[in-house]
Amino acid sequence: MDQDIILETQGLGKEFRGFAAVSDVNLKVARGSIHALIGPNGAGKTTVFNLLTKFLPPTHGRVIYQGEDITALQPAEVALKGLIRSFQISAVFPNMSALDNVRVALLRVAGGSHRFWTSNRQLDAYTDRAMTLLADVGLTDFAQVLAGELAYGRKRALEIATTLALEPKLMLLDEPTQGMGIEDVDRVTALIRRVAEGRTILMVEHNLKVVATLADKITVLARGQVLSEGNYATVSQDPRVMEAYMGVSADEATELEGAHHG
Structure with a gap:
C-alpha cells in the first residue's frame, strides 16, 4: 500500500436481502487530505461510512487502513487505531x-x-x-x-x-453542516479547514459549496457505485454527475454546461 494512502477500499460491497446498497467501491484517501464523498439521496454514502467504521460488515471486499486489513475488526478496535467518526446526529x-x-x-x-x-x-x-x-x-x-x-x-x-x-488519525465527518443556516455553515466550514491541518478528513456532505471550498478530492457515488472522481472542477463538469443530481440526461447536461459558459 502506498505510504501516502491512509485508507483504501478494494471491491467494497454491501447487500441487504439481495439489494446491492454498495457495489465494488474502490476508494483511496490520501494522508493529510480532505476527501469528500458525495452523491444524491440513496447513493450509498452512509452505508460506505458504516462499512469503514465497522458498524456494518461488508458482503464482499476489503478495508485497508494504514496498510492493515481491518475488514474483520470491531468498531471499538477501529476507533482505537485512530479512525474516528463524528455522527450525523450531534x-x-x-x-x-x-x-x-x-x-x-x-x-x-x-x-x-x-x-x-x-x-x-x-x-x-x-x-x-x-x-x-x-x-x-x-x-x-x-x-x-x-x-x-x-x-x-x-x-x-x-x-x-x-x-x-480522541486523537483521530483519520476523521470521518458525517454531514457536518446538515440543517444549518448560512452563518453556521460558514463557521463550521472554516472550522473544518482549521482542524484539517496535519490531519486527514473523509466527509459525507450534501452542501456542494462546502465541498467545493474544502475538498482536495471528491468521490461521487450513485446507486452504490463510484460514478466520478477528481477535484471539484473535474466532477462538477462531468455530465454523468449532473444527470445523477439533476435528473437531466448527459446530452442535456453538456448543453447546460455550454449555456452556462456561453
Missing part, C-alpha cells in the same frame, strides 16, 4: 457543560470510562487540554454552557472538539 451529553463533554472524551482516551460519579479532581487533570480543544473550535467563551443549550452550529463544533479529543 452526539454530545446535553446536560453537561461543553468543557465537561471534552474532558470526558479525554478521559476515555486515557483509558478511563466515564462514570457519573467520576470525581471532579479526576476530570480536572484534563481541563487545560480540553480548553485548548475548545479554543481550536472557537468555543472558549462557551466552556461552561450546557451542551444542550448551545446553538446548533456550536453544538456541531463541540462534537468536532470531542472527536479531536
